[in-house]
Amino acid sequence: MPLPSGPRISKISEIIVAIFVSIICIEIIIFFYRMIPFYTILGLFIGIFSFVFTIINNTRFNEAIELWLKKTIELRWLLLIISIFLLVIFVMNNYYLYGNEEGNLKLILPDGKIIIMPPSKSEELEHVFPQVSKMPFIGTETYNTNGNAKSQFHNDTLDGRKYYFEIKFHNYRNSSDSDSGWMIFPLWGYDANKYDYLSFWVKGTNGGEKFGIKLKDTSGREVKVEAMKYIEGNKVDTRWKQVIIPLEHFLEVDKSSIDVITLYSDGELSFNYPETIYVTEFELYK
Numbered sequence: 001m002p003l004p005s006g007p008r009i010s011k012i013s014e015i016i017v018a019i020f021v022s023i024i025c026i027e028i029i030i031f032f033y034r035m036i037p038f039y040t041i042l043g044l045f046i047g048i049f050s051f052v053f054t055i056i057n058n059t060r061f062n063e064a065i066e067l068w069l070k071k072t073i074e075l076r077w078l079l080l081i082i083s084i085f086l087l088v089i090f091v092m093n094n095y096y097l098y099g100n101e102e103g104n105l106k107l108i109l110p111d112g113k114i115i116i117m118p119p120s121k122s123e124e125l126e127h128v129f130p131q132v133s134k135m136p137f138i139g140t141e142t143y144n145t146n147g148n149a150k151s152q153f154h155n156d157t158l159d160g161r162k163y164y165f166e167i168k169f170h171n172y173r174n175s176s177d178s179d180s181g182w183m184i185f186p187l188w189g190y191d192a193n194k195y196d197y198l199s200f201w202v203k204g205t206n207g208g209e210k211f212g213i214k215l216k217d218t219s220g221r222e223v224k225v226e227a228m229k230y231i232e233g234n235k236v237d238t239r240w241k242q243v244i245i246p247l248e249h250f251l252e253v254d255k256s257s258i259d260v261i262t263l264y265s266d267g268e269l270s271f272n273y274p275e276t277i278y279v280t281e282f283e284l285y286k
Contacts, residue, residue, distance in 0.1 A: 181264035
């Protein structure tokens, strides 16, 4: 059965489609196969579609190719979205596999060549948590549920320590569903297996502030501990005190694939009034 007549596909459109589809195929190959030349998969896609369409519709091979190109043009925006999505997945996947400890993106191209791309670093974390500051797109962010959280980076000196974050927590209810926090992310599967402790320095505005620390891995497993248990005197003070937490206390978290480090407060720790802490000099060590 012959194909219904439709608008003629120009040669220029065919070339544009061919280039566009080739780019998509390159991304697919890089993500799934890495070493197979793109024209092999491109030809395979076209060939399988055309062969099946020709048999089912009892039409000519060239008409099947023409329809394939036509549909590609019609769906170009969808294909563009898919292309961008695959590119993001490709970058994330390659970073997990090849660069999460060194802080570099190492990309394997279809011909087997490796490109090393040093990402931009967080200048704020470079001063406060230099070990993770070179992770791609890393930064800090606050979140809240039935509460409020704000943070600000300071490059001045506070009681002898230069560079620090000021974090304000405010929970509106006296329950765990009132939650506010400050996150360091994304850590892209940071391998902390070679370390035994996470430490940082903290001081409060009034003293007695209560907060905790969460560790989350790339599989979504998250464990939280209360910071006061790991501070001298079990209490935040108006002077700087060091927090030292054994990583083994985050039992279920995969320490070889850390994704987020969070300082949090909830309604069970404090509620109804805001609390402010200052933190600096984060470090992972043995």
